[in-house]
Amino acid sequence: MKPIHLAPPVIALAIAAAWLGSQRGSIATLERENTRLREEIATARAAGADAESDGGNETANKKESLDWKKIADGLGDMGRSGRMPDMRAMIRLQQRILEMSEAELAAALDEIAALDLPEAARQALEGMLVGAIAEKNPELALNRFIGKADDEGGMFSWQLQNAFEKWLGSDPAAAGAWFDRQLAAGTFDSKSLDGKNPSRLRFEGVIIKSLLSSDPAAAARRMNEIPPEQRKDVFWGSFHSVEEKDQKALAELVRNTLPEKERTEIIARQMSRYANGDDLTKINDYIARIDATPAERAACIEQTAEHRFNMLAHERKATREDFDQFRTWAASADPASADRATGTALAASLTGVEGMSYDEVSAIASDYHAAGAGDDMLIALLEHWSARSSKDKARELAMKIADEKRREEILKQLE
Numbered sequence: 001m002k003p004i005h006l007a008p009p010v011i012a013l014a015i016a017a018a019w020l021g022s023q024r025g026s027i028a029t030l031e032r033e034n035t036r037l038r039e040e041i042a043t044a045r046a047a048g049a050d051a052e053s054d055g056g057n058e059t060a061n062k063k064e065s066l067d068w069k070k071i072a073d074g075l076g077d078m079g080r081s082g083r084m085p086d087m088r089a090m091i092r093l094q095q096r097i098l099e100m101s102e103a104e105l106a107a108a109l110d111e112i113a114a115l116d117l118p119e120a121a122r123q124a125l126e127g128m129l130v131g132a133i134a135e136k137n138p139e140l141a142l143n144r145f146i147g148k149a150d151d152e153g154g155m156f157s158w159q160l161q162n163a164f165e166k167w168l169g170s171d172p173a174a175a176g177a178w179f180d181r182q183l184a185a186g187t188f189d190s191k192s193l194d195g196k197n198p199s200r201l202r203f204e205g206v207i208i209k210s211l212l213s214s215d216p217a218a219a220a221r222r223m224n225e226i227p228p229e230q231r232k233d234v235f236w237g238s239f240h241s242v243e244e245k246d247q248k249a250l251a252e253l254v255r256n257t258l259p260e261k262e263r264t265e266i267i268a269r270q271m272s273r274y275a276n277g278d279d280l281t282k283i284n285d286y287i288a289r290i291d292a293t294p295a296e297r298a299a300c301i302e303q304t305a306e307h308r309f310n311m312l313a314h315e316r317k318a319t320r321e322d323f324d325q326f327r328t329w330a331a332s333a334d335p336a337s338a339d340r341a342t343g344t345a346l347a348a349s350l351t352g353v354e355g356m357s358y359d360e361v362s363a364i365a366s367d368y369h370a371a372g373a374g375d376d377m378l379i380a381l382l383e384h385w386s387a388r389s390s391k392d393k394a395r396e397l398a399m400k401i402a403d404e405k406r407r408e409e410i411l412k413q414l415e
Contacts, residue, residue, distance in 0.1 A: 066096065068112050072121040097128060102136045105129055109144060123148075123156075130156060134163035139178065142167070146187060149199040157199060161238070165206045172210065179203060196230055198237065205238025208253075212246040216253065223257045231257055235266045241273055244289065251290035264299035267292070271300050275307040280329045287333070298337035301330050305345035313352030323349075323364060339373050343380025350386045358390035362397055375401045382410050 071093070100108065112125050126145070134141040141163045148156045168175040182188060188200035204226060211219035226234060235254060242250050247270060254266050267290065274282040283304055287297055305326065312318050326345055330338040346361045365373075365381055378401055381387070387394035391414050398414065401407035 066093075066108070068108065068125055069115055069117070072115070072117050072125055075121055075124045094128070097132050100132065102133070102140070105133045105136070106140065109133075127156065127159075130159045130163075134159060134166065138163035138167035139174070142178065146182065146199075150191075150197070157202070160199075161202050161206060164203055165210075168206060168210050176207065179207065195227070196233065198233070201226070201230060201233045202237040205234040208234065209238055209242065209246075209250075212242070212249040212253070216249045219249075219253055220256060223253060228259075232262050232266065236269075239266070239270070242270060244286075247286065248290050251292075251296075264296050267296050268299035268303035272303065272307045275304045276311055280304070280326075280333075284333055294336070297334050298340075301334050301337045301341045302344050305330070305341040306348045309345045309348035310351060313349050313355040315354060317354045317356055318349040320364060327368070340376040340380045342368060342373065343377040343382075346377075346381050347384035347386065350384070358386060358393050362390075362393050365397060366400070369400055375403050375406060379406060379410065382414075387414060 097105075108129060109126065112122060112129075115122070117125075126148075130141055130145055133144070142160060145156050145160055149160050150157065164175060164179070167178075183200075188197050188203070190197040190200075204222070208219045208222050211222070223231060223234065235258070239250060250270065251267055254263050258266065271283050271286045274280070274286060283300060287300055290296070292300060308326065309318055309322075312322065323342065323345060327338060327342050330341045334341075343365070346365055349356045350358065350361060361381065365378060368377060378397055382394055382398055394414050395411060398407060398410045401410060
């Protein structure tokens with residue numbers, strides 16, 4: 001894969017980190033800029049493809065040395081103005097970084113370290129480089145930046161975690177030995193009152209995840225060495241998108257090492273990747289693959305509702321057809337949880353730039369209830385924080401709850 005195809009998403013993350021770290025925009029501003037960023041990335045992709053065919057100019061640009069002080073000043077201006085930068089120029093910069101050799105990247109880090117820069121600007125520049133370094137030499141990236149893994153803002157944490165996972169995949173013995181040395185040196189000692197070190201838990205999770213296929217028993221032993229109150233954080237921080245062949249082993253690990261009340265959240269989270277597509281049968285496949293318990297099945301259905309309609313609310317306004325289709329699927333996948341999942345879907349559709357109004361959601365909920373949906377649907381919707389912002393309409397819905405005790409509890413919450 002050529003660098004130009006990697007550049008837009010990589011630089012988007014770097015820019016977002018630098019921008020968010022340098023100023024505090026409102027949620028509305030962030031959403032507007034995010035929309036503009038997607039548009040500019042699409043434009044920059046096309047421009048990059050054109051530039052790739054322009055051999056002479058491209059070769060000249062590749063050979064230009066980078067003025068890191070000037071780049072830092074530009075990032076500072078970006079932060080002070082609150083505006084996103086010229087994406088084409090930034091993508092050209094990232095393309096240049098991706099083409100640098102390991103030695104050039106190391107030299108660039110030394111040059112940046114010697115500059116008289118504000119710490120935020122220095123971290124922004126380093127944040128642009130660490131991903132490229134990790135691709136070429138994850139050990140170098142880890143040794144150079146591991147001390148910043150827990151820096152406020154988390155600019156380096158996910159990139160270092162990815163570097164460790166990459167190294168562990170190519171040379172598990174060397175990566176494991178490096179981690180053990182860091183533990184012995186106190187790199188991952190906790191500095192907080194709760195005794196946790198987030199980086200250590202993430203790295204432990206990477207190791208445990210790597211053992212799921214080869215040695216599930218070893219994965220369980222390693223997890224059991226972690227204090228019980230910290231195990232959920234390990235699962236939460238490192239087990240994104242586990243391969244399908246390892247999902248059953250993960251589910252068993254969760255069941256055997258977490259208290260019951262924490263299990264369903266972790267197990268349900270794995271199927272979020274399937275929730276955006278039109279084919280929800282992939283979620284049925286996941287449920288079957290892990291031999292889900294009734295509680296786990298219900299959690300998966302509800303998590304699908306929340307994730308699917310939260311994402312949709314950032315793209316367009318949900319329609320009655322969207323809810324009908326989801327409800328039909330939920331009823332076929334788990335009839336016992338379909339009503340509550342429908343209420344969760346309605347609540348999730350209220351958030352986001354394209355979210356529905358409470359009146360619109362209430363009307364759909366009333367229709368479903370009149371057609372036979374149970375109290376669980378209304379309760380799931382009314383337990384959402386939005387009910388307290390539309391108390392009159394919420395009370396009207398609450399009066400439809402058949403269970404007198406639950407109805408009074410909800411009405412009391414709406415006082």
